[in-house]
Amino acid sequence: MNYNSTRDKNKVVTAAQAIAQGISDEGGLFVPQELPFYSLEQIGELCKGDYKARAKKIMGDFLTDFTADEISESVDAAYASEKFGSDDPAPISYVDIGGVQSAVLELWHGPTCAFKDMALQILPHLLTKSVKKTCADKQAVILVATSGDTGKAALEGFCDVEGTKIMVFYPVDGVSPMQKRQMATQKGSNVSVMAIRGNFDDAQTGVKKIFTDPEIKEKLAENDMLFSSANSINWGRLLPQIVYYFSAYCELVNDGKIQLGEKINVAVPTGNFGNILASYYAMKMGLPVGKFICASNSNNVLTDFISTGTYDRKRHFYTTISPSMDILVSSNLERLLYDLTDGNAQKVAGWMKELGENGSYTVDDATKAKLTALFTGGCCDDEMTKKTISTIYTQENYLCDTHTAVAFDVYAQYVKNTGDKTTTVIASTASPYKFSAAVLSSVSADKLPDDEYDTVELLSSKTGTEIPAPLAALKNAEVRFTAECEVDEMPKSVLEGLGIC
Ligand SMILES: *Cc1c(COP(=O)(O)O)cnc(C)c1O
Numbered sequence: 001m002n003y004n005s006t007r008d009k010n011k012v013v014t015a016a017q018a019i020a021q022g023i024s025d026e027g028g029l030f031v032p033q034e035l036p037f038y039s040l041e042q043i044g045e046l047c048k049g050d051y052k053a054r055a056k057k058i059m060g061d062f063l064t065d066f067t068a069d070e071i072s073e074s075v076d077a078a079y080a081s082e083k084f085g086s087d088d089p090a091p092i093s094y095v096d097i098g099g100v101q102s103a104v105l106e107l108w109h110g111p112t113c114a115f116k117d118m119a120l121q122i123l124p125h126l127l128t129k130s131v132k133k134t135c136a137d138k139q140a141v142i143l144v145a146t147s148g149d150t151g152k153a154a155l156e157g158f159c160d161v162e163g164t165k166i167m168v169f170y171p172v173d174g175v176s177p178m179q180k181r182q183m184a185t186q187k188g189s190n191v192s193v194m195a196i197r198g199n200f201d202d203a204q205t206g207v208k209k210i211f212t213d214p215e216i217k218e219k220l221a222e223n224d225m226l227f228s229s230a231n232s233i234n235w236g237r238l239l240p241q242i243v244y245y246f247s248a249y250c251e252l253v254n255d256g257k258i259q260l261g262e263k264i265n266v267a268v269p270t271g272n273f274g275n276i277l278a279s280y281y282a283m284k285m286g287l288p289v290g291k292f293i294c295a296s297n298s299n300n301v302l303t304d305f306i307s308t309g310t311y312d313r314k315r316h317f318y319t320t321i322s323p324s325m326d327i328l329v330s331s332n333l334e335r336l337l338y339d340l341t342d343g344n345a346q347k348v349a350g351w352m353k354e355l356g357e358n359g360s361y362t363v364d365d366a367t368k369a370k371l372t373a374l375f376t377g378g379c380c381d382d383e384m385t386k387k388t389i390s391t392i393y394t395q396e397n398y399l400c401d402t403h404t405a406v407a408f409d410v411y412a413q414y415v416k417n418t419g420d421k422t423t424t425v426i427a428s429t430a431s432p433y434k435f436s437a438a439v440l441s442s443v444s445a446d447k448l449p450d451d452e453y454d455t456v457e458l459l460s461s462k463t464g465t466e467i468p469a470p471l472a473a474l475k476n477a478e479v480r481f482t483a484e485c486e487v488d489e490m491p492k493s494v495l496e497g498l499g500i501c
Helices: 015-021 040-048 051-062 068-078 116-120 123-135 149-158 177-184 200-212 214-222 235-254 274-284 301-308 333-340 345-358 365-374 382-396 402-418 432-443 452-463 487-498
Strands: 002-005 008-014 030-032 092-097 100-106 139-145 164-171 191-197 225-229 264-269 289-296 310-312 360-362 375-379 424-428 484-486
Touching: 002 015, 008 015, 008 345, 015 123, 015 225, 015 235, 030 235, 030 333, 040 051, 040 235, 051 068, 051 235, 068 123, 092 235, 092 382, 092 402, 092 424, 100 235, 100 402, 116 123, 116 149, 116 235, 123 139, 123 149, 123 164, 123 225, 123 235, 139 149, 139 200, 139 487, 149 164, 149 177, 149 191, 164 177, 164 200, 164 487, 177 432, 177 452, 191 200, 191 487, 200 214, 200 225, 200 487, 214 225, 214 487, 235 264, 235 274, 235 424, 264 274, 264 402, 274 289, 274 333, 289 301, 289 402, 301 310, 301 365, 301 375, 333 345, 333 365, 345 360, 365 375, 375 402, 382 402, 382 432, 402 424, 402 432, 432 452, 484 487
Parallel strands: 100 424, 139 164, 139 225, 164 191, 191 484, 264 289, 264 424, 289 375
Antiparallel strands: 002 008, 002 030, 092 100, 310 360
8 A cells, every 4th residue: 555645646655655754745744545444344353353453454454565573563562561551552431421421432541641652652663664664774863743742652652762763842831740741751862852932833833844954854864864753744643543443433332332333423632633533534444433523622723624614823822721732733634635635635735835824724615515524623611621520520430631621521512512412432632640730620629739749649639540650650750851942943953962963
């Protein structure tokens, strides 16, 4: 199976090239030329296996230039029970949300307690194999822009992986204290972390610019290095996410909650549009899905896009209690647009150009009609997020994080507005302990302690829930990274970090 760029149909690369390179030269994203399709019978077969077996089958069908052994090795190492606390890396809790028993898909049992681990535990395996296949002995330099969770998950995934270096940029005031601590204390000899004085979009744009800067690229080439990306623009990030939607469906069938073939809905707290896009690809591959419910916080650019067909980033940027969704440019939407226009790279390139130059674009009526037939959007501000955490905790005895709460609320709005009670998989994307101050203040009227760990401990004693081991272990970890820079100093800091300026 080969891959095209969303902005240039003449670009054709293998899976290994797509993963090693991360992004296409002209700025487009790599997409598979066709998707595998599974009949209900084949989905029934998936239901008989465990998570790893499902991952091997699905990923194998996309990574046709990898051997079965390479895929098997990667999957077994990534989803080992030591990393995810059990043999099921993505367990389901059944919780009543908006009056409907819903399947809460907990994607945060990995080493950094956010759903990014589902992809970033396996990406280093896929990436190092891809680099070997495509450019032999080069060292891969992974640049990451993060709104908090990707950075730590990528650092953890790539920590001391031979033949790689990783550099992470995060907005100095745009991450939670726990997220900052997780990154600042990262171990490993090939890692570095930098706070930038700007927001996530600045960080992301800065990284994209460095990627496509011909001078910097040449410097790297001279030093036998090449850039790659661990952001969700990398196909190797998206692909592993398709797996858990199939897996959740199988669990629902196995638990007797639905019949094989019955449609489900999917609700996802969305930022860069990677997670929800993976569920869309799963549907295109045969998974019975009716509606995709796209949940945003106050940065509701996607809510507006889905209802009007106009994407307009020229608006106030809110720093919210769900920081991993504080995004105004949702990169992966480009892949959806490519698919909805039946692969019209010219059209997509035009819209992306307008977005870059004017900050907005409007899709044509046909694309808009396709979009709204499948997607519905909604948003939830901080106050409602906290209220939702409190209600679900009090009524259901289920403690959720701020991002998941946004999805819960938007899903409840959807049920109220439509009466659609189709069984829904709601993606739960982080442990409540990553955002303990916001979560604690939602479920308790007590004054918050000043110290992050006192807050974590109080949340645990108040709610009788366990502090995830990886977060507990950070309490006494050494802080290694405290540097800050301006956005326009990012290229310099990369070259300096690599020792090639
Ligand atoms: C990254 C992240 C999101 C947003 O996911 P996208 O794939 O960017 O849409 C939501 N919640 C949490 C906790 C995250 O870390």
